[in-house]
Amino acid sequence: MKLPWLDELAPFPPSASALGPGSDAPGLLAAGGGLSVDRLVNAYRRGIFPWYADGQPVLWWTPDPRxxxxxxxxxxxxxxxxxxxxxxxxxxxxxxxxxxxxxxxxxxxxxxxxxxxxxxxxxxxxxxxxxxxxxxxxxxxxxxxxxxxxxxxxxxxxxxxxxxxxxxxxxxxxxxxxxxxxxxxxxxxxxxxxxxxxxxxxxxxxxxxxxxxxxxxxxxxxxxxxxxxxxxxxxxxxxxxxxxxxxxxxxxxxx
Structure with missing residues (x-):
């Protein structure tokens, strides 16, 4: 599966499309898109949060289970x-x-x-x-x-x-x-x-x-x-x- 790349205006993909338990990164949904207040609020309202290391792009997650x-x-x-x-x-x-x-x-x-x-x-x-x-x-x-x-x-x-x-x-x-x-x-x-x-x-x-x-x-x-x-x-x-x-x-x- 190719990880969706978000620009500043792109909506988040459906949470069901996140990587599954058999993958290397279960719950990983998308990358990119920045960390504006509106983007973060929209993400949390949908159960999505950013988590990434220094040198990586913004990575968005929605693990299952939670x-x-x-x-x-x-x-x-x-x-x-x-x-x-x-x-x-x-x-x-x-x-x-x-x-x-x-x-x-x-x-x-x-x-x-x-x-x-x-x-x-x-x-x-x-x-x-x-x-x-x-x-x-x-x-x-x-x-x-x-x-x-x-x-x-x-x-x-x-x-x-x-x-x-x-x-x-x-x-x-x-x-x-x-x-x-x-x-x-x-x-x-x-x-x-x-x-x-x-x-x-x-x-x-x-x-x-x-x-x-x-x-x-x-x-x-x-x-x-x-x-x-x-x-x-x-x-x-x-x-x-x-x-x-x-x-x-x-x-x-x-x-």
């Missing part, structure tokens, strides 16, 4: 629950939304990962997602200790769907704290699923599970056009939706 985290199934393991309770009681420990988006995505790109010699978050991708953030589409959830950014994640919010992209931790469990805060936020705003794109054992341990591309696309069709959160902001009271007292952080820490 890894999703139903927020109702999030596994708050006993150890993480204790970590969260201690974090929320400790002065100087904060969760923030959207206060340092570029720092978060830069940290995701530059934090070494076991078994990964490089990163797919190339400079062109960083600039593109910063533009998405400026357009109110991409968001960060951040873990801070004594004024230091120690962990976090970033992703997209479209309607009542959240698309997780990457996370990092410079302190133990710092990214898990951010993910738990995102899950609590989603529960508070009737967002049922977080897209995790591809399977990892870590995500599976937290409740994520694979679903077929067909089922995923049906969920997108039903949710991305719905009214989303009026504002992406941290609210300490959301922790109660995970069964955790909010502690002293009762006010929003978002700008």
């Amino acid at each position: 890894m999703l985290l139903p927020v109702a199934d999030f596994r708050l393991h006993r150890s993480l629950r204790k970590t969260l309770q201690r974090f929320l009681r400790t002065p100087g420990c904060e969760v923030r939304f959207d206060s340092a988006f570029r720092r978060v995505i830069d940290a995701c790109a530059n934090t070494p990962r076991l078994g990964q010699p490089g990163t797919w978050i190339v400079p062109e991708m960083v600039d593109a997602y910063v533009r998405l953030h400026e357009a109110g589409v991409a968001h960060s959830v951040e873990t801070w200790i004594d004024g230091e950014l120690v962990g976090g994640l970033y992703g997209l919010g479209l309607g009542r769907m959240v698309f997780g992209e990457s996370m990092f931790a410079h302190r133990t469990d710092a990214s898990k704290i951010a993910l738990a805060a995102l899950v609590a936020f989603c529960r508070a705003h009737q967002i049922e699923q977080i897209d995790c794109q591809q399977h990892t054992g870590h995500l599976a341990s937290l409740g994520a599970a694979p679903v077929s591309r067909t089922r995923f696309e049906a969920h997108l069709a039903a949710t991305v056009a719905l009214p989303g959160p009026a504002r992406w902001a941290y609210d300490a009271e959301d922790w109660t939706l995970l069964g955790i007292p909010p502690g002293p952080q009762v006010a929003s820490l978002s700008p």
Whole structure:
């Protein structure tokens, strides 16, 4: 099969035409087309995302199956629950939304990962997602200790769907704290699923599970056009939706 090459105006091909499980790149759909805000929003609305290495063209993917985290199934393991309770009681420990988006995505790109010699978050991708953030589409959830950014994640919010992209931790469990805060936020705003794109054992341990591309696309069709959160902001009271007292952080820490 010849991979479709997109120009700036070319539409995406049907997702069913993506390379199948017997290929060298299962889920690969097309190449090219650039990373404009409109192109990226259109892609995510259809369950398509860019993923490529430095020196490659933009590559677009729609894997089958797709890894999703139903927020109702999030596994708050006993150890993480204790970590969260201690974090929320400790002065100087904060969760923030959207206060340092570029720092978060830069940290995701530059934090070494076991078994990964490089990163797919190339400079062109960083600039593109910063533009998405400026357009109110991409968001960060951040873990801070004594004024230091120690962990976090970033992703997209479209309607009542959240698309997780990457996370990092410079302190133990710092990214898990951010993910738990995102899950609590989603529960508070009737967002049922977080897209995790591809399977990892870590995500599976937290409740994520694979679903077929067909089922995923049906969920997108039903949710991305719905009214989303009026504002992406941290609210300490959301922790109660995970069964955790909010502690002293009762006010929003978002700008």
